[in-house]
Amino acid sequence: MSEILIRRAERADLPALRDIYNHYAVNTSVNFDIEARTMAEREEWFAQFGTRGRYQCFVAEEGGRVIAYAGATRFKEKEAYQTTIEMTIYCAPDRGGQGLGRKLYTRLFEALKGEDIHRAYAGVTLPHPGSVAIHEAFGFHRVGTYAEVGRKFGKYWDVGLFLKDMD
Secondary structure, eight states, X not given: OOOEEEEXXXXXXXXXXXXXXXXXXXXXXXXXXXXXXXXXXXHHHHTTOOSSSSOOEEEEEETTEEEEEEXXXXXXXXXXXXXXXXXXXXXXXXXXXXXXXXXXXXXXXXXXXXXXXXXXXXXXXXXXXXXXXXXXHTTOEEEEEEEEEEEETTEEEEEEEEEEEOO
């Protein structure tokens, strides 16, 4: 295994980011998209990220291959929510449970230090022990559950809402 590089996501990473995301959209209950996202949709999503500020995205790269990513995104559209962010993290299907999420969140939270952020939230489809564990390791705590909020694969799924104080 070669060295893992954690770096800021670039537009050239979009095909890999889309492919990682789409695996979970089509094959798992991890997110509630049912169909694969197009490149145009992922470009629109990627446009929110900057090199500074509240909304940033980092990738883990190994041997020139993007194998995971983590980002801080807008929580909701209304202006009063500006100091709140939502976290997202995905690993390539063959790379989960190898510490990539920990490396990515460490770098992302370092980059967010000093930004005007009061709270970070993460929604986790339950059960998903790996995702719960990484969020708890970074100081998130569960503040509630949206019961049976999403239907996928003929089943209703709960989503745990996790909160991290940022100031």
